[in-house]
Amino acid sequence: MIFETIIVSTDIDGVPHVTPFGIKYEGDLVIISPFKPSKTLSNILATQSATMNLTDDVRVFAGALTKRQSWTLLAASKIKGLRLENCLAHTELTLLEVREDVERPQLLMRQIETQRHAGFKGFNRAQAAVIELAVLTSRLHLLPPEKIHAELTYLQIAIDKTSGEHELEAWGWLMEKINQYYKENSV
Numbered sequence: 131m132i133f134e135t136i137i138v139s140t141d142i143d144g145v146p147h148v149t150p151f152g153i154k155y156e157g158d159l160v161i162i163s164p165f166k167p168s169k170t171l172s173n174i175l176a177t178q179s180a181t182m183n184l185t186d187d188v189r190v191f192a193g194a195l196t197k198r199q200s201w202t203l204l205a206a207s208k209i210k211g212l213r214l215e216n217c218l219a220h221t222e223l224t225l226l227e228v229r230e231d232v233e234r235p236q237l238l239m240r241q242i243e244t245q246r247h248a249g250f251k252g253f254n255r256a257q258a259a260v261i262e263l264a265v266l267t268s269r270l271h272l273l274p275p276e277k278i279h280a281e282l283t284y285l286q287i288a289i290d291k292t293s294g295e296h297e298l299e300a301w302g303w304l305m306e307k308i309n310q311y312y313k314e315n316s317v
Contacts, residue, residue, distance in 0.1 A: 131155075134261050136183040136190050137162060138203065138212050139173035146203055146212050147173055150191045150264055153182060160223055160239040166232070174237055178225040181206055182239075183214040186250065188260040190214065192300035195267050196307045208243040219246045256293035259285040260300045267304050270311045278308065 132152040139147050147169045154161040160182055164171040174180050183190075189200040202215040206222045213220040223239035263285055266278055289301050 134191075134265075136185055136194070136214060136217070137170060137180050138183060138214065139170050139180040140177055140211055141169075141173050142176050144210075148190070148194050148199075148201065148203070148214075150194055150261075150268070151182075152265075156238065158241060159226065160221070160241060162237040162239060163231075163234045164237070165234055171235070171237075174225055174239075175228070177210065179209040179211050180223050180239065181209070181211055181213040182221045182223055183217040184219045185214060185217040186254075186257060187216060187296060188257050188264075188300040189296050189303075191261055191264040192303045195264055196303040198303055206243075207245070218248045218250055219244060254292055254294070254297070255288035256291075256297035256301075259288035259293075260297050260304070263301065263304045267307055270308065275312065282308070 132154055135151055135153050137149055137151040137153075141147070149170055151162060151170065162170070162174070162180070170180070187200070192198070193200040203212040204215045206213050206220075209222045209224060211222065213222070221241050222243040224242055225237060226240045227238040229236035229238065263282065266273065266281055270278065289297065293301065
């Protein structure tokens with residue numbers, strides 16, 4: 131099972147990188163499998179740490195992919211790193227082991243500290259639609275336009291029926307990025 135989170139890593143100079151990331155659990159370990167090359171991979175290998183942030187603000191997912199920062203970062207408490215200020219919970223992670231792979235190594239991360247900041251109010255279908263569109267947006271170069279269009283048409287139903295202000299804003303950012311990608315790539 132994959133859980134959608136926001137991973138915050140930093141480079142050796144402390145410059146943050148905020149990215150949506152699907153993680154897995156293996157017992158108490160968090161498994162992060164970034165593609166090679168990636169900023170997340172190089173940052174975690176360099177600093178041996180990251181934070182996993184759980185948020186219901188889908189603008190963070192969309193903003194990370196569209197270069198629109200809709201978040202504030204705070205210092206983590208047990209590791210040298212940063213976390214989202216406005217999140218439901220965050221977990222501070224340290225690198226325990228690397229399982230090498232040509233395309234996507236598995237980073238086995240030990241949970242050092244978990245803090246809960248707000249309660250979960252329930253699921254919103256529009257939030258799920260934005261997260262799914264964020265995943266599709268991150269794979270525009272891998273998926274055929276017909277697949278993107280079909281998925282987008284279906285996801286639009288949840289946006290039309292259940293979205294609030296934050297979901298509409300995030301959806302708009304992602305749609306702008308998709309339209310720009312296809313315009314630049316003549317698809």
